[in-house]
């Protein structure tokens with residue numbers, strides 16, 4: 001596997017008002033790999049994830065310092081447009097959140113917004129391709145124009161993944177994408193992640209150790225806003241360097 | 255005298271509460287009471303208060319009927335029932351000292367004497383019985399303070415009954431209002447053809463005072479009046495919808511938390527300004543402004559009573575309704591949808607247009623409808639700023655009148671209550687009521703539908 005650095009986080013500190021949420025984070029994320037962030041609740045996983053597509057900008061009281069380089073550019077530079085960044089860095093949320101529109105319009109939402117498709121046909125093909133890639137097309141092809149909110153939870157989540165794929169991102173951020181799903185739907189999403197990583201760089205937050213072990217190449221363990229250790233998933237799980245990591249993965253904390 | 259009786263009974267009830275509560279407290283020292291002492295107090299107070307008060311009220315009303323019957327005999331020689339009623343009232347007023355006017359009738363003074371003696375003995379008797387009943391009940395209630403007495407359950411039932419009664423009252427009052435309106439309206443339609451009223455183009459009720467003109471159809475055509483109401487309300491919506499919508503979008507989507515918590519209550523205060531103040535605002539500020547503006551374009555073209563003036567001020571009045579309700583509707587859209595859209599690289603305004611507004615559309619439309627029905631029923635502003643002349647026009651620079659203005663005009667001053675002119679006010683009010691009712695029902699249904707969508 002040829003390794004290429006996709007995201008590089010250097011000395012990142014994040015504050016909510018006066019309260020520090022992340023302390024001096026340093027982390028490298030490789031292209032076309034799945035990196036999972038694990039750690040006890042409140043340790044700052046979501047916060048770190050949201051820094052990567054600048055969703056933190058939306059929170060008034062949130063301020064950050066440090067560097068986040070994606071493809072060699074600091075995304076927090078003043079000349080960087082968060083709106084463009086977010087079309088390059090897609091996000092899937094914990095709870096499926098399809099828009100109250102048809103399945104088709106949900107997927108076409110991003111392409112229309114960014115003027116990606118030149119014609120109706122092109123838009124159609126983007127929608128179909130994205131739905132297929134998210135493993136949903138076969139299930140919904142007969143009802144593309146019915147509301148997306150009428151799908152099952154697992155289907156909704158895959159719709160949200162299709163929606164993110166439709167804008168042609170390079171990175172996909174997933175914040176506990178399976179926590180609202182049953183085991184079968186979860187297995188489907190995990191399968192999907194496996195497939196997607198051939199094209200995309202994926203960062204996933206998860207509370208399930210098994211899931212991290214199953215889907216990710218690398219794992220980063222966080223604790224109380226600090227990055228305790230990171231490395232290949234198999235190493236982290238079989239041979240953790242830190243006591244805290246050991247405690248967490250054996251279920252003693254968290 | 256009667257007031258003192260009521261007060262005495264109330265005082266006895268308070269006394270009953272205190273004494274029975276304290277008895278329960280001392281009882282509680284030795285054993286586990288089924289109900290807390292407080293409930294024993296309430297129970298015993300109500301136990302004596304309700305029957306005593308009911309007795310007083312019943313007694314008083316029966317007494318009134320009986321005495322009225324008795325003194326009616328003194329005026330047996332009069333045939334006009336209205337006049338008899340007036341004489342009886344005069345007797346009562348004179349005896350109770352409300353008035354000193356003596357009616358020139360042989361029966362009057364004897365009637366006064368009879369009435370006075372009757373009421374006097376009656377009152378004494380009434381007070382003795384009522385107080386006696388209270389004291390008896392008080393003594394009885396003391397026996398109920400026992401360990402196992404379920405005062406708490408009875409008190410609970412009592413409060414449920416009180417609440418039921420209140421709800422029934424609210425409904426009965428509403429139905430009563432509608433019915434009284436309906437009856438007067440029907441009386442009006444027995445004089446004037448309903449179709450002439452609903453579709454007539456000519457509104458000039460003043461001319462109908464003379465008998466020969468009542469029959470002349472056409473003077474009660476309500477179309478110009480309703481057209482005026484609609485015109486002014488539409489102008490109001492033209493002012494209020496953009497401002498209300500944009501301010502709601504700003505508040506719910508852009509404003510920092512601090513601005514929002516500060517600005518929203520202020521906007522809602524606007525909704526509490528008495529409309530007569532808006533009326534002044536219309537007459538003193540807005541009317542001169544528009545007149546000066548009009549004079550620059552075409553001198554003398556614009557009177558101080560143009561539809562546009564009343565409409566603009568009314569629009570300002572209903573802005574807070576739209577802002578507040580639309581803001582609520584937009585805020586009810588789950589934030590996950592907003593985040594989802596922003597995370598796709600949409601700007602806030604794109605998100606608002608494409609996700610937030612469609613998702614809260616029912617609520618937004620409902621806020622428009624409610625604001626519109628508010629505008630239709632608004633009275634004070636138009637009374638002060640719109641005219642009385644019922645012109646049928648769509649020109650906002652002309653003077654028009656509204657339903658509410660006409661109603662006020664028809665019912666103020668000395669009016670006879672069975673002329674077509676006066677009754678037409680009820681017909682207008684009834685149609686207006688019907689219109690706003692329909693608007694409100696539609697709006698509330700929409701709100702409900704969109705609540706179901708997200709809950």
Ligand SMILES: Nc1ncnc2c1ncn2[C@@H]1O[C@H](COP(=O)(O)OP(=O)(O)OP(=O)(O)O)[C@@H](O)[C@H]1O
Nearest residue numbers: 016021039040041042043044045046047048059061
């Ligand atoms: N919008 C916010 N305002 C203030 N503090 C916040 C905000 N969001 C997160 N925090 C704080 O930052 C810290 C990290 O939160 P974060 O949501 O990143 O944790 P997490 O690791 O994702 O937890 P979980 O596993 O429960 O999702 C917490 O202490 C939290 O209270």
Ligand SMILES: [Mg+2]
Nearest residue numbers: 045046047175
């Ligand atoms: Mg989280």
